[in-house]
Every structure is written in C-alpha cells, then in structure tokens.
Amino acid sequence: MDIDFTSLGFETNFSILDWCIVIGYLITVVGIGVYIRKYIASATDFMVAGRGLKTFLAIATMIGTELGLVTVMYSSQKGFTGGFAAFHIAFAAAIVTLFVGISGFIVVPLRRLKVMTIPEFYEMRFGKDIRILGGIILALSGILNMGMFLKAGSLFVTGVTGMTSEVHLKIVMTVLLCMVLLYTTLGGMVSVAILDYIQFVVLSFSLLFASVMSIRYLGWDNIIDTVTREMGQSGFNPFDKAGFGWTYVLWMFFMGLVSCAVWQTAVIRACSAKSTGIVRRIYMLSSVGFLIRFLIPYFFGICALVFIANNATLKDVFLSADGKANSDLSLTAMPFYLSQILPAGFIGIISAGMLAAFMSTHDSYLLCWSSVLTQDVVAPWFKKGLSSKARLLLTRIFIVAIGIFILIWSLWYPLSQDLWDYMAISGSVYSIGGFALLAFGLYWKRASRAGAYLALTCGFFALFGLPEVQYKLGSLFHPVQRLLGFTKEIPIEKLTDGMCLVKEVLPGDEIAMIYLIPSAIIGLIVLALAIVLMIVGSLLLPDKKGRSTLMKQRSNLDGLD
Amino acid sequence: MDWIKIWTFFFFLSLALFACLSVVVTIGGFFNIRSLFKDLSAARQKAERSQVGDDGQNR
Numbered sequence: 001m002d003i004d005f006t007s008l009g010f011e012t013n014f015s016i017l018d019w020c021i022v023i024g025y026l027i028t029v030v031g032i033g034v035y036i037r038k039y040i041a042s043a044t045d046f047m048v049a050g051r052g053l054k055t056f057l058a059i060a061t062m063i064g065t066e067l068g069l070v071t072v073m074y075s076s077q078k079g080f081t082g083g084f085a086a087f088h089i090a091f092a093a094a095i096v097t098l099f100v101g102i103s104g105f106i107v108v109p110l111r112r113l114k115v116m117t118i119p120e121f122y123e124m125r126f127g128k129d130i131r132i133l134g135g136i137i138l139a140l141s142g143i144l145n146m147g148m149f150l151k152a153g154s155l156f157v158t159g160v161t162g163m164t165s166e167v168h169l170k171i172v173m174t175v176l177l178c179m180v181l182l183y184t185t186l187g188g189m190v191s192v193a194i195l196d197y198i199q200f201v202v203l204s205f206s207l208l209f210a211s212v213m214s215i216r217y218l219g220w221d222n223i224i225d226t227v228t229r230e231m232g233q234s235g236f237n238p239f240d241k242a243g244f245g246w247t248y249v250l251w252m253f254f255m256g257l258v259s260c261a262v263w264q265t266a267v268i269r270a271c272s273a274k275s276t277g278i279v280r281r282i283y284m285l286s287s288v289g290f291l292i293r294f295l296i297p298y299f300f301g302i303c304a305l306v307f308i309a310n311n312a313t314l315k316d317v318f319l320s321a322d323g324k325a326n327s328d329l330s331l332t333a334m335p336f337y338l339s340q341i342l343p344a345g346f347i348g349i350i351s352a353g354m355l356a357a358f359m360s361t362h363d364s365y366l367l368c369w370s371s372v373l374t375q376d377v378v379a380p381w382f383k384k385g386l387s388s389k390a391r392l393l394l395t396r397i398f399i400v401a402i403g404i405f406i407l408i409w410s411l412w413y414p415l416s417q418d419l420w421d422y423m424a425i426s427g428s429v430y431s432i433g434g435f436a437l438l439a440f441g442l443y444w445k446r447a448s449r450a451g452a453y454l455a456l457t458c459g460f461f462a463l464f465g466l467p468e469v470q471y472k473l474g475s476l477f478h479p480v481q482r483l484l485g486f487t488k489e490i491p492i493e494k495l496t497d498g499m500c501l502v503k504e505v506l507p508g509d510e511i512a513m514i515y516l517i518p519s520a521i522i523g524l525i526v527l528a529l530a531i532v533l534m535i536v537g538s539l540l541l542p543d544k545k546g547r548s549t550l551m552k553q554r555s556n557l558d559g560l561d
Numbered sequence: 562m563d564w565i566k567i568w569t570f571f572f573f574l575s576l577a578l579f580a581c582l583s584v585v586v587t588i589g590g591f592f593n594i595r596s597l598f599k600d601l602s603a604a605r606q607k608a609e610r611s612q613v614g615d616d617g618q619n620r
Contacts, residue, residue, distance in 0.1 A: 056589030057597060063586075084568045091571065193597070197590050204583040211576060224565055236564035285582065292579040295572065
C-alpha cells in the first residue's frame with residue numbers, strides 16, 4: 001500500500017518548522033500532565049477529577065475526548081466514501097445529544113447515583129455478578145474498539161509528513177504511545193481534563209481555519225459539482241439505496257445515543273460534573289461539538305475526494321475504474337490532501353493539534369477501560385474492598401497492559417471495512433446490552449437480573465457485523481446471507497474461502513459479487529433482540545427482591561421511577 | 562427534496578455555531594481550570610490534615 005507521492009510530483013508542505021512545532025507542543029503537554037500529578041490525592045481525583053469539573057471545562061474535555069485524531073480519520077474516510085450524505089451521521093449525533101441534554105435521559109440519573117463507572121450501576125440495580133460480567137464485556141468491547149487507533153494515527157502521520165518508511169512510522173507511534181502512557185499513569189483524570197482543554201482550543205480553531213482554507217482553495221461550487229459528478233444522488237441523499245440507505249441512518253441515530261449516553265468515556269464526563277444541572281448543560285452545549293467532530297472531518301474527506309478526482313494521476317491511485325474509493329487508501333486521502341493545501345507552519349499547528357487529539361483520546365480511553373477493569377472486575381472480588389493506593393496502582397498496571405495490546409492489535413488486524421463501521425460494531429458488543437440495561441434498569445421497575453444477563457450476552461452477536469467474522473463462519477452463515485439478500489462488490493484478488501458468491505466468477509472478471517450482511521442491519525437486529533430478551537427475561541424470571549436499597553439511598557428516589 | 566441546499570445551509574450554520582462555542586468555551590474553560598486547581602489543592606490539604614482515605618475510614 002506504500003506509495004511514494006513525491007515520485008508522482010506531490011511534495012508535502014510539512015517542513016522542519018512543522019516538526020519543531022509538533023515536538024515542542026507534545027513535550028509541553030506531557031510536561032503539564034506530569035506536573036499536575038501533585039494535585040492527585042485519591043482514586044476519585046484520579047478517575048473523575050474529584051467530581052469538580054464545571055460547565056466549560058467539562059464541555060472542553062468532552063469535545064476534546066470525542067474529537068480525537070481517530071474520529072477525524074474515520075470521519076474523513078466516511079466523507080471520502082459517502083460524500084455529503086455522510087453529514088446525516090453528524091446530524092443524528094447532534095440531535096440525539098441535544099435530546100439527552102434536554103431530557104437528562106440516562107445521564108442525569110447516573111450522575112445522581114454518583115457512580116464512577118456504568119458497571120457500578122449494574123451492581124446497584126442488578127447485583128455484583130452483573131457488574132463483573134458487564135465490566136468484562138465493557139472493557140473487552142472498549143479495548144477492541146480502540147484497537148485500530150494506532151493504525152489510524154500512523155496513517156495520519158504518514159500521510160501528512162510524506163514519510164514512506166514503515167520503520168520510521170513504527171518508531172514515531174511507539175514514542176507517542178509511551179508519552180501517552182507516561183502522563184496518563186501519572187496524572188489521571190485531572191491531567192486528562194487539562195490536556196483536553198488545550199487540545200480543544202488548538203484543534204477547534206485550527207479545524208475552523210482549515211475549513212475556510214479548503215473552501216477558498218477548492219471553491220464551494222467546484223466541491224458540489226465534483227461530488228455530483230463522482231457520486232450522483234447518493235453523494236447527497238442519505239436514504240439513497242446506492243449510498244447509505246434508511247437502515248444505516250436509523251443505526252446512526254442509535255450510535256449517536258450510544259456515543260453520548262451509553263459509552264463509558266462520555267458518561268464518565270457526566271459522572272465528573274459538579275451537579276446534574278451541569279450535566280444537562282454539558283450535553284446541550286456539547287451537541288454542537290458532537291455535530292462538528294463529525295462534520296468538519298467529513299468535509300475534509302469530501303475535499304480530499306474533490307482534490308483527487310480532479311487530478312488524473314491521483315484518481316488512478318485512489319479511486320477504482322468505476323469511481324469508487326479504494327478502501328485501503330481512503331484513510332490516507334485526508335492527511336495527504338491537508339499536506340498539499342495547508343501552508344508550512346500552519347500544517348505543524350494542525351498536526352500538533354491532531355497528535356495531541358490522538359494522545360487525548362488514548363489517555364481518556366486508557367483511563368476509562370483501566371478504571372472499569374479495576375473498579376468493576378477486580379475490586380468486587382475483595383470483600384474488604386481495595387485501598388485507594390491499590391486501586392491507583394492496579395489502574396496504572398492496566399493502562400500499560402492495554403497500551404501494549406493495542407500496539408499489537410493495530411499491527412495485526414486486517415481492516416476490510418470503513419474504520420467507522422468497525423468501531424461501531426466492535427463497540428456494539430457492549431453498547432447494545434449496555435443500552436438495554438441502562439434504559440430498562442433506570443426506567444422500568446420490573447427489569448430483572450435474568451433479563452440483564454440475556455441482554456448483556458446478546459451483544460456478542462454484534463460481532464457478526466464484522467465482515468471477517470462472516471467470512472470465518474463460511475458456509476454456516478451462507479443460508480442467512482442468502483435469505484437477507486444483501487450483496488457487495490469486491491475486487492477478484494480479495495476473494496477468500498468463506499465468501500458466498502452471488503454468481504460464479506468468469507475468466508476476465510475484475511469484480512466479484514458476494515453476499516454480505518451490512519453491519520448496520522446486524523446491529524439493528526441485535527439491538528431489537530437485546531430489548532426483547534430484556535423484557536421477556538424480566539417478565540418470565542423476575543427478581544425476588546425489589547431494587548437494591550443502595551440505589552434508592554444514593555439516588556434519593558429522585559427521577560428513577 | 563433538495564439535499565444540496567439542505568447540506569449547504571446545515572454546514573455553514575454548524576461552522577458558525579461552533580466558532581461561537583469555541584470562543585465561549587475557551588474563555589470559560591480557562592476560569593474553570595483555575596477554580597479546579599483551587600478546589601483540588603484545598604481538598605488535598607484537608608485530606609493531609611485529617612488523614613482520611615477515599616473510603617471514609619481513618620488510616
């Protein structure tokens with residue numbers, strides 16, 4: 001996949017000055033993270049910043065976390081492959097976050113309960129065993145979800161700097177990961193909050209500036225005309241069958257809800273807020289951030305498409321003969337495009353912001369999943385509980401272990417779908433069951449442990465949404481694939497044993513048609529199944545006792561009935 | 562439905578909203594950080610004085 005763009009006549013604008021900006025910026029933020037260590041007095045300070053985040057800082061950290069380099073990469077890929085129609089994902093995220101802010105759905109009762117992690121709620125509502133199971137599933141799903149982060153980050157570095165050597169790239173990524181591990185293990189949530197704030201400031205203004213520059217460079221009418229020429233109606237209409245389709249749109253609304261109200265990294269912000277009033281304000285104002293974190297990268301992806309489609313040499317490299325995006329290169333398109341249009345100096349600032357975003361997302365996720373493993377999987381086994389010091393030590397050990405895992409997974413897993421779809425489906429292993437447990441556990445008195453068990457374990461079916469899993473299951477899955485009838489075109493050279501051909505491949509064919517159930521359909525089916533299992537399980541096998549008294553005490557019975 | 566007009570309007574409105582939000586959060590966040598450090602310092606001093614851990618037990 002390595003392509004030397006310099007030999008094709010495309011020099012990157014990334015200069016020595018930009019390297020100095022990036023390195024100086026990263027050293028400064030890591031230094032701040034280490035310095036902040038002196039403010040950490042307890043596990044609560046480390047994990048939820050002593051629950052002291054006020055409105056604006058909480059908004060900055062929430063957007064800072066969610067507007068990571070990985071988000072920018074997978075979103076720009078979606079813009080590159082889906083055109084303006086991909087904007088519906090940003091729209092869905094904003095609408096759902098605003099709804100959560102206005103209604104307080106899920107997040108306000110959780111903040112009222114003063115939980116640090118979602119599985120802690122599981123214990124209050126359903127019992128310790130559900131907490132441990134939920135913690136394991138949440139951490140597994142979350143770690144799997146962040147498994148591709150390093151790969152996305154490395155592709156950004158390659159694309160923007162014009163580096164072609166794999167060895168250099170791996171060294172840079174390892175150094176970055178070490179820096180993240182250093183200050184996350186030392187500073188915890190307080191350093192995460194401060195870093196997220198710095199990142200928010202740098203990235204939000206540089207993204208806005210880059211958007212304006214893109215419009216000036218390419219011209220708005222040219223952007224619209226090129227997308228129309230390359231994609232037709234499916235480049236704009238999200239319901240068009242040739243593009244996303246209504247099932248995908250529906251799935252994205254659920255993903256929007258998961259991102260802001262069910263996903264632990266977002267919920268931990270609600271749990272860190274000073275009051276429930278602040279929680280609502282954070283979500284209402286963050287809806288703009290949730291919108292922009294997708295929208296601007298989609299726009300960069302679209303601009304990359306326009307830039308590439310209007311150049312014959314680049315079109316040959318990035319797009320196949322029928323104008324469709326080459327999936328291997330679509331992730332690289334946006335950083336390559338930025339390296340061509342942004343001036344030296346500014347490209348260093350935006351890259352520093354992106355790399356800080358990369359670190360910020362990593363630190364938040366590492367902290368989040370290690371906290372879940374410590375608090376919800378290990379700590380419940382100790383009858384007398386774990387001391388604050390032991391929890392801190394354990395959390396730091398998990399942070400390092402997860403860091404090593406994602407380094408290995410990023411290099412090993414063959415990504416064969418859009419990164420966003422991989423993340424949506426790997427996250428669904430937890431989020432589908434998690435949504436059922438939170439929504440029914442908080443708002444339905446009769447929700448029982450049996451229902452919770454069924455809904456949680458049902459989330460594993462979401463893994464069928466990964467094409468690799470469908471291929472591995474091979475003939476076992478073919479009847480279902482044929483029954484549902486969804487097809488996909490793939491290049492002949494990518495045909496593998498487990499694929500179910502729609503029609504035989506003839507000599508001279510370049511494209512093969514295979515049956516493949518889209519991840520959105522799988523996700524929606526599993527979601528419906530989880531809800532049904534929660535209801536049926538709870539009705540058939542109700543709990544003998546009522547809800548946990550601990551939950552009643554901590555919530556003061558407010559807003560839970 | 563004219564999706565081109567819808568997305569054009571949607572995109573520029575979102576950019577304008579985000580520009581406003583960025584300015585407000587940048588200024589407000591700075592003051593929140595100062596306040597957070599004050600609170601954490603006070604909490605740390607209090608914890609050191611009373612020698613009480615997170616779980617509320619005396620050490």
